[in-house]
Amino acid sequence: MKKVVICEDYCKGCELCVSVCPLHVLALSSRLNAQGYHPAELIDEEKCNNCTFCARICPDAAIEVYKPVPVSAGREKKD
Ligand code: SF4
Numbered sequence: 001m002k003k004v005v006i007c008e009d010y011c012k013g014c015e016l017c018v019s020v021c022p023l024h025v026l027a028l029s030s031r032l033n034a035q036g037y038h039p040a041e042l043i044d045e046e047k048c049n050n051c052t053f054c055a056r057i058c059p060d061a062a063i064e065v066y067k068p069v070p071v072s073a074g075r076e077k078k079d
Pocket residue numbers: 004020021022023024025026042047048049050051052053054055065
């Protein structure tokens with residue numbers, strides 16, 4: 001599963017997410033989206049630490065961050 005999913009067509013290229021990313025793994029793409037903006041993209045998924053800063057600051061709710069679920073989560077407890 002991807003750590004960060006960016007809905008490019010919602011993005012207005014404001015760079016707020018780029019500016020708050022503590023690990024500098026976001027950048028604006030050279031491509032244009034359907035609105036004519038350069039959308040944000042994740043340039044180094046390995047380094048991303050799932051901090052969610054980018055998703056929380058995005059004014060257009062264009063970013064979703066997924067965190068890994070512990071393997072034991074959801075298992076029924078056996079006596
Ligand atoms: S989740 Fe954190 S580290 Fe990952 S891209 Fe967003 S701001 Fe950067």
